[in-house]
Amino acid sequence: MSTLDILKLAKDSAPTLASANTNQKNAALEAIASLLVQRESEIIAGNKLDIEAGEKNGLSKGLQDRLKLDSKRINALAAAVREIISLPDPIGDSVSGMTLPNGLKLQQVRVPFGVIGVIYEARPNVTIDIAALAIKSGNAVALRGGTAAENTNKVLVQVLQDGLASAGLPANAVQTVDPFGRDGAVEMMQARGLVDVLIPRGSANLIKTVVTESKVPVIETGDGVVHMFLDESADLDMSISLAVNAKVQRPSVCNALETLLVHEASADRLLPKVATALIESGVTLHGCEQTVAIIKGAVPAIEEDWTAEYYSLDLAVKVVSNLDAALEHIAKYSTHHTESIITNDHENAERFLQEVDSAVVMVNASTRFTDGGEFGFGAEVGISTQKLHARGPMGLRELTSSKWLVRGSGQVRS
Amino acid sequence: MSTLDILKLAKDSAPTLASANTNQKNAALEAIASLLVQRESEIIAGNKLDIEAGEKNGLSKGLQDRLKLDSKRINALAAAVREIISLPDPIGDSVSGMTLPNGLKLQQVRVPFGVIGVIYEARPNVTIDIAALAIKSGNAVALRGGTAAENTNKVLVQVLQDGLASAGLPANAVQTVDPFGRDGAVEMMQARGLVDVLIPRGSANLIKTVVTESKVPVIETGDGVVHMFLDESADLDMSISLAVNAKVQRPSVCNALETLLVHEASADRLLPKVATALIESGVTLHGCEQTVAIIKGAVPAIEEDWTAEYYSLDLAVKVVSNLDAALEHIAKYSTHHTESIITNDHENAERFLQEVDSAVVMVNASTRFTDGGEFGFGAEVGISTQKLHARGPMGLRELTSSKWLVRGSGQVRS
Numbered sequence: 145m146s147t148l149d150i151l152k153l154a155k156d157s158a159p160t161l162a163s164a165n166t167n168q169k170n171a172a173l174e175a176i177a178s179l180l181v182q183r184e185s186e187i188i189a190g191n192k193l194d195i196e197a198g199e200k201n202g203l204s205k206g207l208q209d210r211l212k213l214d215s216k217r218i219n220a221l222a223a224a225v226r227e228i229i230s231l232p233d234p235i236g237d238s239v240s241g242m243t244l245p246n247g248l249k250l251q252q253v254r255v256p257f258g259v260i261g262v263i264y265e266a267r268p269n270v271t272i273d274i275a276a277l278a279i280k281s282g283n284a285v286a287l288r289g290g291t292a293a294e295n296t297n298k299v300l301v302q303v304l305q306d307g308l309a310s311a312g313l314p315a316n317a318v319q320t321v322d323p324f325g326r327d328g329a330v331e332m333m334q335a336r337g338l339v340d341v342l343i344p345r346g347s348a349n350l351i352k353t354v355v356t357e358s359k360v361p362v363i364e365t366g367d368g369v370v371h372m373f374l375d376e377s378a379d380l381d382m383s384i385s386l387a388v389n390a391k392v393q394r395p396s397v398c399n400a401l402e403t404l405l406v407h408e409a410s411a412d413r414l415l416p417k418v419a420t421a422l423i424e425s426g427v428t429l430h431g432c433e434q435t436v437a438i439i440k441g442a443v444p445a446i447e448e449d450w451t452a453e454y455y456s457l458d459l460a461v462k463v464v465s466n467l468d469a470a471l472e473h474i475a476k477y478s479t480h481h482t483e484s485i486i487t488n489d490h491e492n493a494e495r496f497l498q499e500v501d502s503a504v505v506m507v508n509a510s511t512r513f514t515d516g517g518e519f520g521f522g523a524e525v526g527i528s529t530q531k532l533h534a535r536g537p538m539g540l541r542e543l544t545s546s547k548w549l550v551r552g553s554g555q556v557r558s
Numbered sequence: 559m560s561t562l563d564i565l566k567l568a569k570d571s572a573p574t575l576a577s578a579n580t581n582q583k584n585a586a587l588e589a590i591a592s593l594l595v596q597r598e599s600e601i602i603a604g605n606k607l608d609i610e611a612g613e614k615n616g617l618s619k620g621l622q623d624r625l626k627l628d629s630k631r632i633n634a635l636a637a638a639v640r641e642i643i644s645l646p647d648p649i650g651d652s653v654s655g656m657t658l659p660n661g662l663k664l665q666q667v668r669v670p671f672g673v674i675g676v677i678y679e680a681r682p683n684v685t686i687d688i689a690a691l692a693i694k695s696g697n698a699v700a701l702r703g704g705t706a707a708e709n710t711n712k713v714l715v716q717v718l719q720d721g722l723a724s725a726g727l728p729a730n731a732v733q734t735v736d737p738f739g740r741d742g743a744v745e746m747m748q749a750r751g752l753v754d755v756l757i758p759r760g761s762a763n764l765i766k767t768v769v770t771e772s773k774v775p776v777i778e779t780g781d782g783v784v785h786m787f788l789d790e791s792a793d794l795d796m797s798i799s800l801a802v803n804a805k806v807q808r809p810s811v812c813n814a815l816e817t818l819l820v821h822e823a824s825a826d827r828l829l830p831k832v833a834t835a836l837i838e839s840g841v842t843l844h845g846c847e848q849t850v851a852i853i854k855g856a857v858p859a860i861e862e863d864w865t866a867e868y869y870s871l872d873l874a875v876k877v878v879s880n881l882d883a884a885l886e887h888i889a890k891y892s893t894h895h896t897e898s899i900i901t902n903d904h905e906n907a908e909r910f911l912q913e914v915d916s917a918v919v920m921v922n923a924s925t926r927f928t929d930g931g932e933f934g935f936g937a938e939v940g941i942s943t944q945k946l947h948a949r950g951p952m953g954l955r956e957l958t959s960s961k962w963l964v965r966g967s968g969q970v971r972s
Contacts, residue, residue, distance in 0.1 A: 159913065159915070163912060163913070242934065244932070244933075244934065248923055248927060250933065252950075257945050257946075258915065258945070336769075336770070340945050341945065341946055355750075355773070356750070356773045359769070359770045361775075361776075361944060361945075361946040362775075363946070379968070381968075382968040385968065385970055386968065386970060389970035389971060393970070393971055393972075484964075493965075497963045497965075498577060499573065499577070501573070501672065501961075502961065503961060503962065504961070504962040504964060505961060505962070505963055505964070506963075506964040506965075506966060507964070507965050507966060508965070508966045508967055508968055508969075509662055509964050509965075509966030509968075509969050510969060510970045510971050512970075512971040513662060513964065513966075513969070513971055514962075518658070518971070519658075519664065519962075520656065520658070530775060531671050531672070531754050531755065531775075531959035532671075532755055532775040532777070532946060532947045532959070533946045533947040535959055535960050535961060535962075536666075536960075536961070536962045545945035545946070545949055546949050546950075547915075547916065547917060547918070547919060547949060547950070548917065548918040548919070548928075548933075548949075548950045549911045549919055549920075550898075550918060550919070550920040550921070550923050550927065551907075551911075551920075551921050551922070551923075552920060552921060552922045552923030552924075552927075553922055554793070554795075554796040554799065554800065554922055554923075555922075555923050555924060555927070556799055556800060556803035556807070556924045556926075557803060557807055557924050557926035557927055557932065558807075
């Protein structure tokens with residue numbers, strides 16, 4: 145079997161999954177949730193091989209932790225699948241409809257894409273999350289997880305396939321191209337006609353490679369150089385709690401704060417206390433000249449700090465002369481993920497909302513809220529930072545396309 | 559000035575156009591409509607250069623006709639711009655919104671893409687149509703028309719820029735990379751960060767090149783190997799009028815019929831009269847063995863006929879054993895544009911609607927209705943045959959992205 149053979153299996157099974165009703169799809173998901181728990185020892189055995197190989201290959205402690213599955217985490221995977229069961233099925237929903245003057249009835253309905261390709265790194269939870277979301281939205285899925293999780297994913301894909309089969313749905317609707325390594329990913333990127341959409345999830349480098357090399361349509365995700373701007377009128381307490389929450393609550397994710405901009409006129413009022421709170425939370429500040437002059441603990445920033453997605457307890461800090469300068473800095477360095485302004489000035493707030501060209505633009509809120517779960521989507525495919533198809537957190541609805549149904553009685557065009 | 563310089567001019571002007579209100583954008587469009595008529599002689603002079611060059615270079619009569627502008631056609635261009643003025647402005651529309659339990663107010667609003675790149679062939683009307691649609695939807699636009707229309711487009715782009723300027727909007731929001739020829743198109747395809755979305759319009763070859771080579775997100779358009787299936791229960795008169803209308807009314811466009819499938823059990827009842835009507839309308843039938851046995855005038859079909867988008871008065875005809883065989887043929891050869899079933903069997907109609915994986919699927923209607931104008935969109939950017947972002951006829955709404963606005967009062971994530 146080649147990668148193309150495997151993709152063809154997915155493609156051939158896609159129409160059956162696309163026409164499955166909600167009960168069938170939920171039955172498959174329930175079977176998958178049960179099997180995850182039942183086969184715990186098998187999953188952990190596979191995972192142990194990956195962890196051992198990781199240790200041998202010098203995989204970082206952080207990545208080892210992401211990779212590791214235990215009884216508690218496997219139960220969390222099953223719970224995540226059951227949460228997807230509880231979400232409404234988007235397939236068949238009417239998006240729009242009208243009857244033309246000639247009597248033609250037009251209806252635009254949601255349909256699955258067909259086959260979704262996903263290229264991601266060694267995180268077993270992504271395997272289950274994405275496959276469950278794909279099944280719920282009637283899509284077949286071809287997975288390419290990181291090599292470091294290969295043995296774990298092999299068992300998980302078996303569980304997914306067995307769950308589908310036990311509900312009378314095609315087991316082939318979940319496929320992995322992991323046995324082909326990087327070549328599998330490259331072939332997926334070329335597989336026009338077999339893969340309808342490709343979603344890369346992971347590091348900025350991985351995403352960039354997929355976006356620039358793929359001939360299949362891609363939904364770009366992640367990668368957030370996220371900014372917060374403390375305006376002249378920003379409340380001090382709010383500035384402290386929002387900056388700390390956005391940076392510290394979970395620094396390793398894409399909606400965490402990376403650059404703090406501070407209005408010059410309020411730098412003396414805000415910066416010392418905001419900086420103290422951040423430093424007390426373990427944050428290293430990389431400041432511009434003016435910042436370093438105000439905050440003793442800050443290290444001087446270099447150009448790379450303005451483009452850094454640290455994923456760590458580091459924060460770039462810059463004093464700017466006004467809102468215009470903040471908007472300019474953001475336009476230059478933002479990855480168009482999430483930006484937030486802290487202000488009591490309504491006009492500035494609305495200008496920021498209007499002019500910042502990002503997926504999510506906030507006023508007086510922590511950037512950590514850019515998240516499918518927080519937005520009420522129940523589960524998240526990723527955060528789209530591109531403008532085509534989906535922008536911002538992507539849920540089940542973003543895994544669908546649409547088609548027009550036209551019902552006539554012999555109408556011809558004149 | 560290089561192509562990149564020109565794209566930067568468009569990019570820099572995009573925010574101003576994006577924040578222009580409906581009245582300003584309509585004033586620019588009205589100015590453009592007026593200027594088109596006022597500068598008729600200048601436009602015709604430029605067009606004359608292109609027509610003369612076309613004659614010299616052996617441009618086909620058909621393409622020369624598409625290229626040619628006269629007083630009547632220029633007035634039609636102005637009328638098309640005024641029709642776009644009358645369409646509702648999609649920018650700022652709320653797509654969805656909710657207030658979270660913590661009080662955060664979320665609002666998803668329509669925003670322009672930013673800069674739309676368009677690569678098309680020598681049709682001056684596309685220059686005006688696309689630029690007017692882009693302006694109305696708040697988008698800057700970078701155009702690459704065919705070299706054969708270069709002199710015409712030069713004047714038209716000047717008219718577009720002058721119209722924008724006269725309404726106080728940035729003239730730079732309409733740009734052409736025509737002076738750089740093919741290199742201009744290639745650079746647009748690479749210009750990530752400067753071009754937000756690329757729309758190719760034209761031949762299957764042009765579209766395929768852009769789709770496979772572009773590193774910028776693409777909306778794939780056009781290219782229709784359109785099928786009609788006469789089911790066992792199809793009404794004879796309806797079959798005749800729909801087949802003739804779909805093939806003959808305007809054979810040179812992508813929604814024209816290219817392959818007629820006929821249920822074996824009704825071939826003797828339907829085919830002779832349908833074929834006679836088609837032949838009397840000047841259509842050449844390329845038939846399968848069974849078709850040729852029934853219809854004397856038909857020429858034997860070869861494999862290429864099933865993949866042909868003739869754009870002419872030619873039609874492939876095949877007798878199939880049943881609905882399943884029709885669905886299989888369509889799955890194999892369709893370009894996922896438009897397919898129609900002619901039937902009196904409700905179950906077959908619904909199965910066809912469900913199972914055919916095309917942008918528009920019809921029952922008892924002419925395929926010629928797949929059109930933005932017919933769908934009530936007022937004007938059309940093209941017909942998307944891909945599944946990402948837009949599928950089927952694209953109007954103003956399909957030239958927009960969205961962004962999430964989040965208004966809070968200091969909420970942090972716990």
